[in-house]
Each structure stands twice: as C-alpha cells, then as structure tokens.
Amino acid sequence: MKLFYPLLIAIAACTGAQAQTQPAPTSHPKSQLEFGVGTSLNGTGDYACLKTHLGYNTLINRHLSAGTRIAMISGTKVKYFGPDASVPVSYHAVNLENEVYFAPFGNDGRVVVALGGGAFVGYGQQYNFEYAQYARNANNQMEFTYKPKQTNGLQVGYIASLNTDFWLDARQNWQVGFKLAIQNDNRATVLPGGQLKVSHRL
Template structure:
C-alpha cells in the first residue's frame, strides 16, 4: 500500500496533463458558435467577398467612332470602373464623351457644317470565357446607356440644272438635341503589363445605337489599373 501511494498520487497529475488539450478542444467545439468559430467565420466571410469581387479595374480609354450618319470619324474618350464578379463576369460602368465635326462641301463654294456631340453614362456586363485577371483577359457582352446629345447632319444632298444649264446644289439639314437612351454591344481584350497584373493595356470594339437611330461603331485603346 505504501509503495502504491506515489502511483495513486501521480495518476491525477498524468490525467490532467494528458486530458487538458482534449478537454479544451472539446470545450471549444461546444462553444464554437459563440466564441471559437468567430475568427474562422470572419475569415470565411472575407474570402467570400474577395471571391465575389476578385479585382477592380479603373481605366481610361480613347479612340475613334463613326458619326451617327456614318459620314466621318469622331473621337470617343471614357473613364471606366470595372469590378470583376466571381470568375467569369465583369461589370463596366463608364462616363463617356463623344464628339467631332467635319464640314461638308457641295461644289466649290457651299460648305455645310455637320457635327455630333454627346455625353453618356454607360453600363455593360461582360462574360469572360477564360476567366478574369489572367495574362490576357477577353470579354464579350453588352448593356445600355443614357445621355445628352446634339447632332447636325445632312440627310439629303445633290444637284440639278437650271433653265440655263447651270448646276444648282440642294440639301436638307437636320438639327437634333436632347436626351437619348440606347444599347451597346462590345468585346474587348487586354494584356497585363507587369507580373502582378496591376497595369493592363487593351483594345475595345463597340457598336451602340440610340433612340434617334444613330449607330456608332468604333474602337478605343484603354489603359487600366487594378485596385
């Protein structure tokens, strides 16, 4: 009995040392909803948000488009905010200015002004078939726009002969301005300029049409920065 006393006294110490981690783990498991799981839940929520908004591109673009009548080239510049949604979708919100003019000559002396100017808010969504944030990112999609525009155009022009046989020119002009809405169809591709893909350079082709039947195909070169 005397020899077994030290062993009996050591048993509680050994049990305490051996069971303490498992006991603490069991207690943490029982209280995971209230305390122990909070850091994991916070990390999980942050991961979900990060996965939903994988990258945001802020860019500026400039290029050329055809006028509404298709007679001459006009410039288009825009600022873009484009967050990525999941792996295969990217929104593109833009503030765009389209403007240009080119006088039209009839004969040697008649010069008729024509111009097109508009400020638009554009909203598109693009499908990224190969995913976003790659070395080369490709997207195709479309959307809508609304803005204010002003146009001076010449729907008809020509010439005829008077009684003396002299050439006489004629034309009809059209002036429109006001609010307009329309749709856009576009595709783009850009390439990363650095290993981390913080800077991207690409091109965009688009076709847009508004309520005045002004169809403006064109393309822009765009430089983007990932946030």
C-alpha cells in the first residue's frame, strides 16, 4: 500500500507529460471560396438564363454554415408567334445573395447535404411584353402587334436551395457539388434552376 501512492503519482505525472508533448489537433479552416455556374429558368418568360456566382462560405458549427455571394444572371430569347411574328425578351440582374445552410447529417463528412434559405438584393432589368396578338388593321388585313414592357431597378426577394457537396481529397481542401435553388423577387420574377459548384478552403 505504501508503494501504491508513489506509483499512482508517477503514472499521473507521465500521463500529464505525454499530454503536454502531444501537439493539439489542428482544425480545418472554417471558410471557403466558392464558384458556381449553371442555369436558371425565367418563370416569367419561360427561357433559360446563365447564372454564375462567386461566394464566401463560413462554417458555424457541425450542422450550420452561412454563405454570401455575388450572383450574375443573364438571358435572352426571341419568342415566335408565327413566320413573321416575334418578340425579343431578356433578363439581366446582379444580386447580393446570403443563405444559411443546415446539414442534418453534419458538414464534416465526405458527402455534405444541406438545406439553404435566405434573401437577396440587387438590380435587375427585364424586357418583356404586356400582350402579343394578331388583329385586323385599317385595311382589314391580319397584322401582328404587341405592347413592349420594360422593368428595371432595385429588387429584393427570397431564395431556397438544396445542396449536395463532395470532398475530393482526404484533407478536405477541394469540394465539388450541385445546387438546386428557387428564388422570387418583389416583381414576381421566379427563377428555379441549378448550378455546379467548386469550392476551396482558405
């Protein structure tokens, strides 16, 4: 019994010394730079727009993260109503978007699935038409006419998304993924679509 206490003290001292000599585990950086490119369908005019974004994401904890990005959307189309009847339509916008992501299975695995939700503000310009029709003119001949409609200015709205990302390397420095999103602004411009994403830890 007299040898038990000195032995216990010696074991505790050795354990403490080993704990001090072992380096503290290094955690992954909690921020990453993201680039995305894909399409968004202009629900108002039913035509595809190119959407690209450059973003900065931050990990909050194992299940939550947040992202801020600059997004550019651009698309044009000519709508045909007959051989000699057409109307050009277009949509262009630059938005500042912000989302919070919830990863129910955690964001530290090889595959990360997350639900996103947030808001955006930006400047948009859309060229469309109020009506397009065939009508008889003064000579009693059928003639195609349309009334153009152009809207531009500040726009705000919400965005919701489903994100799936895959880490390419064991050190979790490079990530690729896919984003399905839908957004709607104060002019009722609905833009569902999807983007491919590439991310790199900073």
